[in-house]
Amino acid sequence: MSSAFLEMKNISKRYAGVQALDNVNLEIQPGEAHCLAGINGSGKSTLIKIISGVEVPDAGSEIYINGSRSLNRTSIDSIHQGIEVIYQDLSLFPNLTVAENIGISRMISGNRKILNKKEYIDIARKAMNRINIKLPLDHKVENLSIADQQLVAICRALTGDLKLLIMDEPTTALTKKEVDALLNVAIDLKQKGIAIIFVSHKLNEVMDVAEKVTVLRDGIEIGCYPASELNSDKIEYLMTGGNFKYSKNEDVYSTESPLLEVESISKKDNYKDISFVLHPGEILGVTGLLGSGRTELAMSLFGMNPFDTGSVKLNGEAIHFKSIEEAVARGVAYVPENRLVQGLVMEQSVSKNTVVTIIERLLKPSKIIDHRKKENLVKDLVRDFNIKIPSTDAAVSTLSGGNQQKVVLAKWIATEPKLLILDGPTVGVDVAAKGSIHEAIKELAKKGLGVIIISDEVAEVVNSCHRVLVMNRGRVISEFSTKDSQEEDILKCIEMSE
Numbered sequence: 001m002s003s004a005f006l007e008m009k010n011i012s013k014r015y016a017g018v019q020a021l022d023n024v025n026l027e028i029q030p031g032e033a034h035c036l037a038g039i040n041g042s043g044k045s046t047l048i049k050i051i052s053g054v055e056v057p058d059a060g061s062e063i064y065i066n067g068s069r070s071l072n073r074t075s076i077d078s079i080h081q082g083i084e085v086i087y088q089d090l091s092l093f094p095n096l097t098v099a100e101n102i103g104i105s106r107m108i109s110g111n112r113k114i115l116n117k118k119e120y121i122d123i124a125r126k127a128m129n130r131i132n133i134k135l136p137l138d139h140k141v142e143n144l145s146i147a148d149q150q151l152v153a154i155c156r157a158l159t160g161d162l163k164l165l166i167m168d169e170p171t172t173a174l175t176k177k178e179v180d181a182l183l184n185v186a187i188d189l190k191q192k193g194i195a196i197i198f199v200s201h202k203l204n205e206v207m208d209v210a211e212k213v214t215v216l217r218d219g220i221e222i223g224c225y226p227a228s229e230l231n232s233d234k235i236e237y238l239m240t241g242g243n244f245k246y247s248k249n250e251d252v253y254s255t256e257s258p259l260l261e262v263e264s265i266s267k268k269d270n271y272k273d274i275s276f277v278l279h280p281g282e283i284l285g286v287t288g289l290l291g292s293g294r295t296e297l298a299m300s301l302f303g304m305n306p307f308d309t310g311s312v313k314l315n316g317e318a319i320h321f322k323s324i325e326e327a328v329a330r331g332v333a334y335v336p337e338n339r340l341v342q343g344l345v346m347e348q349s350v351s352k353n354t355v356v357t358i359i360e361r362l363l364k365p366s367k368i369i370d371h372r373k374k375e376n377l378v379k380d381l382v383r384d385f386n387i388k389i390p391s392t393d394a395a396v397s398t399l400s401g402g403n404q405q406k407v408v409l410a411k412w413i414a415t416e417p418k419l420l421i422l423d424g425p426t427v428g429v430d431v432a433a434k435g436s437i438h439e440a441i442k443e444l445a446k447k448g449l450g451v452i453i454i455s456d457e458v459a460e461v462v463n464s465c466h467r468v469l470v471m472n473r474g475r476v477i478s479e480f481s482t483k484d485s486q487e488e489d490i491l492k493c494i495e496m497s498e
């Protein structure tokens, strides 16, 4: 009999038309950190949903907890078995306090109606002490940084008899320092015999903590490997069957008439004295630490956060958008950072979601939608962005997270903007898809589109962009021409600003 906490054998799951998992095996020992790797749509989330009892696997699949067979599990069963999942959205209650958020699951699983304030604080203190952290217990969760919110979610998981903690994409919204702190918490949990499963696209970060890596591709288990035998090139190869290399952007653009001229714009408490010029066909990267003002700047250009002073010209004409509608009407598109609030209509098809913003362009003179034109457009976009779907009629809710992200991008590209602002365009998108997204963006730029890419991933901006601005505390502190600079130069500049 094995000593594994969790043993999964021949796990299969078929959705209409898609084999999401095909005979996958997974074994988790107490105190082990295990990484689940795979490109978008490879089956990672599906496997997690089966472990946590949210989905039931197909006949023939076997699950053992501490050696005994666990049949027909529900999510309540899995919580009683000591399994907790922290999803990317953290599922916290923003307007409750830290203590209430941590204590709440105890209240629910203990069948108690109401806990008093002291009881909440007691539970929360105990959970915090287990991993040696301090959080402001009476603050509302919505006022905390993402990193602290994540710790709240971990503490909440710790109020029960936790055996296995599963974290889906835990590091995407964290700064380097915060990631290190999170990994230290993970090491602490391991020492207490708690196992961890990481699902992550930023593998080099979690690899230091993980002992094992299971790689999935198209629902098939490629293998389970000791982390010490892998590096990011190898994992990438196992995930995709090839290796992807970024290539520098050497496309030339004309500097004759600027597309966007930003002159010394400032917004109180957001950013100060920002100036730059963007030409048609040019791709400009903006990087810097989280909270450096990059997103606020992007939102200003899109009319969501009007600037206080300074001036902006689009094609030579002064603009000061006060609403999104104004910005869209003038050919500006903005794809925001948080894929969950990007307004996809989950129950509707990929096709409908993609064309919703451009319906008018698809009308025949008779005012009837030209379905051929629509299908061709959608098919082109699906191909350009490598969106993995059974058909363009599939509901967006059935796509994997990364593929939903690509639909959002396709939807905005379909509007044929003049200026495209992308905030974290490849967060949660796998290596292979990152490549195709960047190639697609370069192609658009070649046709005269001006692009601003906001990203944490320096490797990404240094290769896709012509120029890169580094921001810190609301100011541009440095500018690099990517032709003459390396990734390390930019990284150094960001680190020194920390």
Ligand SMILES: Nc1ncnc2c1ncn2[C@@H]1O[C@H](COP(=O)(O)OP(=O)(O)OP(=O)(O)O)[C@@H](O)[C@H]1O
Residues within 6 Å of the ligand: 015, 016, 018, 019, 020, 038, 039, 040, 041, 042, 043, 044, 045, 046, 047, 388, 397, 398, 399, 400, 401, 402, 403, 428
């Ligand atoms: N409810 C569903 N109905 C139909 N197909 C589904 C459903 N849920 C998932 N799928 C399909 O199963 C496959 C695996 O999806 P899954 O969400 O597990 O991928 P993933 O590895 O988590 O990807 P990502 O990195 O993008 O989050 C995908 O092809 C997806 O479209």
Ligand SMILES: [Mg+2]
Residues within 6 Å of the ligand: 044, 045, 046, 400, 401, 402
């Ligand atoms: Mg997923």
